[in-house]
Amino acid sequence: MARKSSLSGFPEWLPQERLVELHVLDTLRRTFELHGFSSVETRAVETVGQLLRKGEIDKEVYAVSRLQDEDTGAAGDDSLALHFDLTVPFARYVVENAGHLAFPFRRYQIQKVWRGERPQEGRAREFTQADIDVVGDGALPFRYDIELALVIAEALSALPIPDFQLRINNRKLAEGFYRGIGLTDTPGVLRSIDKLEKIGPAKVAELLKTELGATAEQAEAALSLAGIRTEDTSFVDRVRALGVEDPLLEEGLAELEQVIAEASKRAPGKVIADLSIARGLDYYTGTVYETVLVGHEALGSICSGGRYDALASKGNRTFPGVGLSIGVTRLVTRILSQDFAAASRQVPTAVLVTLANDDSWSAAQDVAAALRGRGIPVEVAATAEKFGKQIKFADRRGIPFVWFTSEDGAHEVKDIRSGEQSAADPSSWTPPVDDRWPAVLPQG
């Protein structure tokens, strides 16, 4: 894994690494489809105006322009840029296709996104995200906030990664609490609280006091709230013990209690209430999610999201939604760098059909076709080299079986790992199920 990508921030995998990524992608897709999510892809480009609608993120955007177009200087709202996430494009897609979708609409979307950030471990310029969202027309039952946490917990549990912790908070709870103690600049407080893990409570208190004019008591109360983290619904009593009263706080408490009550039952230990979770982006309006790999917290969140009540709208019709996004490239990079999992071989091929002589290529293709017809991946040797060389060809690739057809038409198959060789019939022989396709196996 010491290989460097030739362009910093744009990782590329070797074939055996790509098998691990494919395993992750296939596992996510299957989980999402088992839960009834439809696949959607959006174009890689959006207009700059669409991308910058939410502000704050313009520095990360890659603009796209015709190389031969003289007019590249002025990047107007109509000019194009690569999407930096899948939420903004999906919101546009929902508005454009609302007449063709059945709401609540549940979709998954697995695509590359691009951000012009400084590359570092866990942060690439081109990376794959896997998103699920449920979007309603006008209204969306709260239960989807619970369901999506459970779907993500199930999806992540199926991956070859260490224990994870899905940390959940609620914006209403936080905003109501801050208001209850007299702090009304919610985005400002959230931005400060968001820095808790990086700069520690003392400096966050300083920020609250100097930048938001909080009193020592207000700062302390805000930090007390952010310090609450429970695996069950006991956070409710701990918040109440802080003695703050506000109707929005009550609403948020009730919502988060519902999520944690159900999730702690169905995914015990995987889902916790963490009242420090803030999420930078400003469109979340209720539940917010973050996820860390236990023991790899410094990697940052591997799956984040939340509830948004008005990300998309069309006239006075609004589309509230709730969704999460898995950082696939971040996860795969860590799986590979820490050897959490590896592919059992580097090629799909289970059987190499050898050539006894140069005229037997067509007959060898018949054998291969018979095996493939039963779902066995097969290659045919291209030239009738000595058998030793043909076996070495298979060995170098980790192909487990080598097929021989003698000039009188007798077939034998050899397991080159054990050396065992026996007669075989192309119309019925099958490798052990574990050898049929490369498997991605947890290591260590």
Add this chain to the structure above:
Amino acid sequence: MARKSSLSGFPEWLPQERLVELHVLDTLRRTFELHGFSSVETRAVETVGQLLRKGEIDKEVYAVSRLQDEDTGAAGDDSLALHFDLTVPFARYVVENAGHLAFPFRRYQIQKVWRGERPQEGRAREFTQADIDVVGDGALPFRYDIELALVIAEALSALPIPDFQLRINNRKLAEGFYRGIGLTDTPGVLRSIDKLEKIGPAKVAELLKTELGATAEQAEAALSLAGIRTEDTSFVDRVRALGVEDPLLEEGLAELEQVIAEASKRAPGKVIADLSIARGLDYYTGTVYETVLVGHEALGSICSGGRYDALASKGNRTFPGVGLSIGVTRLVTRILSQDFAAASRQVPTAVLVTLANDDSWSAAQDVAAALRGRGIPVEVAATAEKFGKQIKFADRRGIPFVWFTSEDGAHEVKDIRSGEQSAADPSSWTPPVDDRWPAVLPQG
């Protein structure tokens, strides 16, 4: 299918259309893997220098730059652009990773590519290609030229498309023939011949005479060659009958004869020798392939490629290869616009578990989990609306089965198409195999 994409040349599919695309992609992937091709993905961007190495195509390239970067004016060789095919990036990948790959290396690559061309039917600005290539280190047996034609014929045969015709020619044959009649500007002749289908033989003859200085006899001979198209190896005699002698012509004839002899046996009617096939790009050195949908020839080639002896090189080490590229978006666009195939439903979900009352959501999740554990895609209703409304929810999505659990815990499942309803056990009930997942079925 009357929907217009909101950005011309950047098609996006509705969920039920995406199911057709996924079916195409899954089918291609499975065929390629059954033939031992490894999956590779390369980054979306290349340096401009890398992309323009082969010249001629700069007008189609989309440059990429940081939106906030002041220095976008001068696009140097190191600046970035979106790849316009998968061959150039793959060549770079092979050179960069040669030490980690086992040669001959066979890979498939399914990714989006971008070209700043004027959009029209069958020609998008963002589209998906599915490529297979085999690349050798120093040398590559000719047999791969035959094998790749067979793999592509098998892959295309598995798709819900009309009859196709894989048309094959050989650059050596053409070049040797032209040389034999005294025309030495091979690229020039090929460019003229390439226009045959568009402008007709008379105008091509004019071009050959005015632009390349051909005599009437030379033009006639070149057109006679281009007029040869056979389903078997009889093209060899027809070329010989033209009375031209050249060693390169003989080499090309022998190669093409091998391809057609084997392919006409293994994929009869699907693969033909067509001596008019030229292929614009200049890196092909032997076999060249094009593919048309019969009855849809105006759509252009849906799968093209060829043999290249020196696409990639590293010092004095060269990597010859042979490969083909399927235009997935072009195919899917045609499948959808002509209703060649459609998905049997618009969502993955086979079963909607209804709620008898609002407290039964968690119990409904238990039922859903039991079914999903057996690979059945399931959704749970979010609210305990009247059963009629919950059934309508399923009906609108084409979900075939609705599950009811009464307050005393009895389970029943209803096929909402037939109206049949019967007792069911969550731990054993299974839908008919055809209903489990949405199927993509050929139409009409």
